[in-house]
Amino acid sequence: MEATEAMTVIGADGGSNGYDPGLSKEELLYCYRTMLLVRAFDDTCMKLQRSGRIGFSIPNLGVEGMQVGAATALRKDDWIFPCYRNFGMALYHGVKPVEMMHNMYGNAQDSARGRQMPVHFSFVDPIHWVSISSPIGTHIPQAVGAARAFQVRGEDRVALTTFGDGGTSSLGFHSGLNFAGVWKAPVVFLCQNNGYAISCSSEKQTASESYAIKGKAYGVPGVKVDGNDLLAVRRAVCEAVDKARAGDGPTLIEAETFRMGGHSTSDDPTRYVPKELVEKWAAKDPVDRFERYLGKRGIWKQGDRERIYGECMQEVADAAKVAQSTDAPGLETIFSDVYAELPEHLRRQGRAAFDLAARRGDAAAGGGAFPL
Amino acid sequence: MEATEAMTVIGADGGSNGYDPGLSKEELLYCYRTMLLVRAFDDTCMKLQRSGRIGFSIPNLGVEGMQVGAATALRKDDWIFPCYRNFGMALYHGVKPVEMMHNMYGNAQDSARGRQMPVHFSFVDPIHWVSISSPIGTHIPQAVGAARAFQVRGEDRVALTTFGDGGTSSLGFHSGLNFAGVWKAPVVFLCQNNGYAISCSSEKQTASESYAIKGKAYGVPGVKVDGNDLLAVRRAVCEAVDKARAGDGPTLIEAETFRMGGHSTSDDPTRYVPKELVEKWAAKDPVDRFERYLGKRGIWKQGDRERIYGECMQEVADAAKVAQSTDAPGLETIFSDVYAELPEHLRRQGRAAFDLAARRGDAAAGGGAFPL
Amino acid sequence: MANLTLVQAVNDGLATVMRDDPSVIVFGEDVGPKGGVFLATENLTKEFGEQRCFDTPLSEDGIIGTAIGMAMNGLRPVAEIQFQDFIFPAFDQIVSEAAKLRYRSGGQYTAPMVIRTPYGGGIRGGLYHSQSGEAYFCHTPGLKVVIPSTPHDAKGLLIAAIQDPDPVLFMEPKALYRSVKGEVPEGLYTVDLSTLRTVQAGDDVTVFCYGAMVPVAMKAAAKAAEQGIGVHVVDLRTLLPLDEEGVLEAAKRTGRVVVVHEAPRFCGYGSEISALIAENVIEYMEAPVKRVTGFDTPFPNTLEHHYMPDERRVLDAIEQVHSF
Amino acid sequence: MANLTLVQAVNDGLATVMRDDPSVIVFGEDVGPKGGVFLATENLTKEFGEQRCFDTPLSEDGIIGTAIGMAMNGLRPVAEIQFQDFIFPAFDQIVSEAAKLRYRSGGQYTAPMVIRTPYGGGIRGGLYHSQSGEAYFCHTPGLKVVIPSTPHDAKGLLIAAIQDPDPVLFMEPKALYRSVKGEVPEGLYTVDLSTLRTVQAGDDVTVFCYGAMVPVAMKAAAKAAEQGIGVHVVDLRTLLPLDEEGVLEAAKRTGRVVVVHEAPRFCGYGSEISALIAENVIEYMEAPVKRVTGFDTPFPNTLEHHYMPDERRVLDAIEQVHSF
Numbered sequence A, B: 001m002e003a004t005e006a007m008t009v010i011g012a013d014g015g016s017n018g019y020d021p022g023l024s025k026e027e028l029l030y031c032y033r034t035m036l037l038v039r040a041f042d043d044t045c046m047k048l049q050r051s052g053r054i055g056f057s058i059p060n061l062g063v064e065g066m067q068v069g070a071a072t073a074l075r076k077d078d079w080i081f082p083c084y085r086n087f088g089m090a091l092y093h094g095v096k097p098v099e100m101m102h103n104m105y106g107n108a109q110d111s112a113r114g115r116q117m118p119v120h121f122s123f124v125d126p127i128h129w130v131s132i133s134s135p136i137g138t139h140i141p142q143a144v145g146a147a148r149a150f151q152v153r154g155e156d157r158v159a160l161t162t163f164g165d166g167g168t169s170s171l172g173f174h175s176g177l178n179f180a181g182v183w184k185a186p187v188v189f190l191c192q193n194n195g196y197a198i199s200c201s202s203e204k205q206t207a208s209e210s211y212a213i214k215g216k217a218y219g220v221p222g223v224k225v226d227g228n229d230l231l232a233v234r235r236a237v238c239e240a241v242d243k244a245r246a247g248d249g250p251t252l253i254e255a256e257t258f259r260m261g262g263h264s265t266s267d268d269p270t271r272y273v274p275k276e277l278v279e280k281w282a283a284k285d286p287v288d289r290f291e292r293y294l295g296k297r298g299i300w301k302q303g304d305r306e307r308i309y310g311e312c313m314q315e316v317a318d319a320a321k322v323a324q325s326t327d328a329p330g331l332e333t334i335f336s337d338v339y340a341e342l343p344e345h346l347r348r349q350g351r352a353a354f355d356l357a358a359r360r361g362d363a364a365a366g367g368g369a370f371p372l
Numbered sequence C, D: 001m002a003n004l005t006l007v008q009a010v011n012d013g014l015a016t017v018m019r020d021d022p023s024v025i026v027f028g029e030d031v032g033p034k035g036g037v038f039l040a041t042e043n044l045t046k047e048f049g050e051q052r053c054f055d056t057p058l059s060e061d062g063i064i065g066t067a068i069g070m071a072m073n074g075l076r077p078v079a080e081i082q083f084q085d086f087i088f089p090a091f092d093q094i095v096s097e098a099a100k101l102r103y104r105s106g107g108q109y110t111a112p113m114v115i116r117t118p119y120g121g122g123i124r125g126g127l128y129h130s131q132s133g134e135a136y137f138c139h140t141p142g143l144k145v146v147i148p149s150t151p152h153d154a155k156g157l158l159i160a161a162i163q164d165p166d167p168v169l170f171m172e173p174k175a176l177y178r179s180v181k182g183e184v185p186e187g188l189y190t191v192d193l194s195t196l197r198t199v200q201a202g203d204d205v206t207v208f209c210y211g212a213m214v215p216v217a218m219k220a221a222a223k224a225a226e227q228g229i230g231v232h233v234v235d236l237r238t239l240l241p242l243d244e245e246g247v248l249e250a251a252k253r254t255g256r257v258v259v260v261h262e263a264p265r266f267c268g269y270g271s272e273i274s275a276l277i278a279e280n281v282i283e284y285m286e287a288p289v290k291r292v293t294g295f296d297t298p299f300p301n302t303l304e305h306h307y308m309p310d311e312r313r314v315l316d317a318i319e320q321v322h323s324f
């Protein structure tokens, strides 16, 4: 496998080539449903953001296929070091929309206690989904370190890390791939090349022929795959995962896809994305493509999308309702989890905060909005 | 040109191939003499360090050829962003040994006022040799920035930056090459692959096939050249420089060579470098090789080396003598050059230091030694 | 004079100086056609072209590293770091390189450049879009650190920073980007670096603050005035090099001091103000030197309004030092 | 008990804890066969094999980034940064990641790891092999910062740091690596993090110090004793979280305080000590709180002995606060 043409499995007409994995009907429909669940989550969040209920969200339109395809390649005991535009992988592995909604609202039930921005999920169950942090690329060497721990203990588990095209310019990309190459660590680097890093197009991001070819700098094989082809992504990631489990080291996968919306709910991409590009990629929509494939396999019929999407919307709406009626985190959550044990100075600061609130009333919520 | 076999010009027997640039006798002998001047400087510094007169030096044995070869490709109005193991390039361009010795002694005549460690030279004349800083790789994006300034002003000047094999793992390498690729900046990246980064061998440094191939990650052409072949390095750097001047962007050159001594005057390489490797590379000595070439050209005879080396030793000894008898920098140099203008708080701190020295005598010089 | 928001004043400052000096160039992530995520660089690419205002790859190390090289070589780069929280990949370039270049080269090489970056809380940005890292940089000799709190100062200080021969970190209080407006002179003018600004004079308690904490302090001062406490409010605005004499004067004036910043308390910038006072004018102090700061925790999201010093907390401290 | 230098005590501490806990692994630049540039990791590869003590590529970002991943996933990494001056490429990993991981994940992920690094002057290392960056890290909630000054503490604090559930920056005073020797117990023992050490009791002046400044303070204290000034010398040793109560007690004890460190003064660690005093026990102070520190400049080479606080300067400050 080398970094040249993007690998595909599903053709434009929905037919598949020799690499069709022959998944069961249940599995295929689960994949399909998961993509629609991502859309339902996105659509709901967009509305919630527009109506001021949440501050921010990250849309996934156009990139759901690569997320779900990649997720299918992992076991529950593998670890994911994700970037933000990849949470379909969490949904695939059984994270409940309501858990994600708690984070979107930053409420008391949020696993991060409302400390993080929306979409910065953290889960240990049903799969290790390592707490997302905003600084781009820092998690890449961390994935390599976690993979090294698997290696040291002789476990056949892998760490998969995802990042965007912009993420390849980060320091973490450079050090992570380099260390992984030297260590032959069981890690899979999955680059979601969606054409833009906020407003920066790939031509301004790098002059390299492709993102996959960047593996050459580290002795890490690079593979390019059609990111809108769920089964092709599955294939590439499965091969990389198998290789990693077998002790044959890391792989860099570039999933070529396109961010069909803005960078976030606050971004206006029409300022910088040419319309023709959006149109070109709209024709390659990963859900449409997968649907055609399901149709060919005889397990999809007209109306299925609306029905399933409706179910997903209901599930997400229910989740949002629960999250919205959940209390905000308590004042004490500002001070906990800084250290394993609360140190004396934080105990004092916490007491002072409670005391002040008692004497002078609560702080007034601010009015600022996230710009991006 | 692509990153495969290392390019050569001078054969093992001293014959040259079709790429012989046909340099004049004077130029060739100047190159030869410069290599010997580097050796004389090194040998003298080693003795000065052993006798406690200077704290530290960086030996160049084995890598003099690439330094001088590269230097020949530059004009005086180009800029060099060097690493420490490359000062033969400065000597080639006319920096006087005595100026370097002032730095080795950190005295009042040192261009850096004794603030930097030895070997951290800074010159603006006769060529821009940008102040070396110890953190590895930081100067690489700086070279790209300087190159961009040439580009903005429409000048046909280039920035050449050198770094070691270890330097390719640094953050600066990643960001520098990436930015240069996108900007098509007139910069030449010259990697001195000398086999080790202190005690870290190249296999532990990176799993990439070569250092030159790392250019692929940035759309920067990579070239591998025999670093012990002065004319081959000259050829590679000339081509890269010409390309850069012509507006055709950056090149990454890997000069394959070997660090024949320790990392520094304080390092014991026998702890980690296999003896066979040293022997293998001893046979490829760049000065011997160039000497054979000069011999074939009929401009070298038995005894020339000893005579010229002797002259160089004299020049360096004279330089050391001058530097040694030059005063240490004055106390005020601690406080100057922090800002263009001395701010009030530094004026106060400076006054207090003079005052204290007047009242309580000078500070006693410490006894610590540099470990590496 | 135009009535501008703080971010508009920044934009005006950039455009003004770019018109004046062709060696000034502006770059960073998304500063080009998009105009920056806060629109601080809006229309600059349109007016000055892609050569003078452009987007870079996603690497703060690269942004600052290349800026240093440009600055050495005759340009006047103004680099944007999208959020101050993302400056840390460039920490080495700033602290080891830009700040030390003049010193280590005996003045042969210098880095006259500006790093602009929005800092601070108030936009529900959580841990990584809210931090106030000034103390990290103020502990770095060779740098200058400037934080404006008004549109007038934002433009004037920014132009001064760009014209300054040394590297300047210019931190913009994002909470004030659109929430304050003020008169801003047209054309080129500068506000001296290293002078503080007395926002209001008072004789009972001195409050030192900067950036987004200035309006907070002023609100608290207004409340204090209702109780007859006269608050002397000082906007430090150039944090490094600091007008230490001015700080000591203002502290002596009342003998009762409160220092306010958003960043965590421990080893925060406020500790230096306290230390200067304790070292030089302690005998004038009639009360403890109180700090009102962010807590010694990362910056939370949902509860950010509890984390950031507000009128309540500042007023409480003013009352405490006043009644001590 | 063995009589060891400080660097031998570090080496002993590493070997001891590696014998005890197979999840402890040591890595960094040149720590393997070469044994580290200061020989702190000598023989560890020989005893524990290449899987448990190994060299890494030249990337501090990679060293700390991978250490965080290992720590999350069950190992106890002890990463070496060859000189503290070279920690800055990893600043983002330390400050944004290791320090904030527990907080931002609600405790679901944690980073129990140690970063060992030699710091400080005294080896003619110039700007980039001499710095004392503790203040940068002490302004970072979520981190612990430890600096030993004796062989006994070096081993005991290091083992405590490795066993600690939170990330610890362990800064080793390189000037003391071979210049101090002391009794070091065999086997596993710990010195509690977050307790300070009274090096000598005294009733006239309190000196706060840590690391390589402890012997300097002790020399000055001995000279002061000749004049009848009793100096109370406190080795802070865990700088974050600090035993603030202990500091205030020691300050109150004499009412006259000198704080000593090598790092530049402005926004240095000493400013926090002064600020704590000014905020909490100012009414007990009978003299200004003096700081004796490195100057607010980069670290020079030839004149490093003028830059670093020495007995002269500390004694001068002791006398000043004593006679105030």
Ligand SMILES: Cc1ncc(C[n+]2csc(CCOP(=O)(O)OP(=O)(O)O)c2C)c(N)n1
Pocket: A085, A134, A135, A136, A163, A164, A165, A166, A167, A168, A192, A194, A196, A197, A198, A259, A263, C029, C058, C060, C082, C086, C089
């Ligand atoms: C170190 C750092 N710099 C800047 C940012 C601001 N930022 C957030 S997302 C983003 C673009 C990321 O692009 P890419 O990696 O392609 O991911 P995508 O958003 O396209 O999925 C930027 C610049 C950041 N989060 N971290």
Ligand SMILES: Cc1ncc(C[n+]2csc(CCOP(=O)(O)OP(=O)(O)O)c2C)c(N)n1
Pocket: B085, B134, B135, B136, B163, B164, B165, B166, B167, B168, B192, B194, B196, B197, B198, B259, B263, D029, D058, D060, D082, D086, D089
């Ligand atoms: C950022 C940084 N980390 C570590 C060091 C310590 N160090 C000095 S030289 C060196 C090895 C450099 O190797 P290489 O780049 O191959 O250059 P060479 O010495 O072989 O010429 C190291 C690790 C440093 N100077 N800077």
Ligand SMILES: [Mg+2]
Pocket: A164, A165, A166, A192, A193, A194, A195, A196, A197, A198
């Ligand atoms: Mg992208």
Ligand SMILES: [Mg+2]
Pocket: B164, B165, B166, B192, B193, B194, B195, B196, B197, B198
């Ligand atoms: Mg090398």
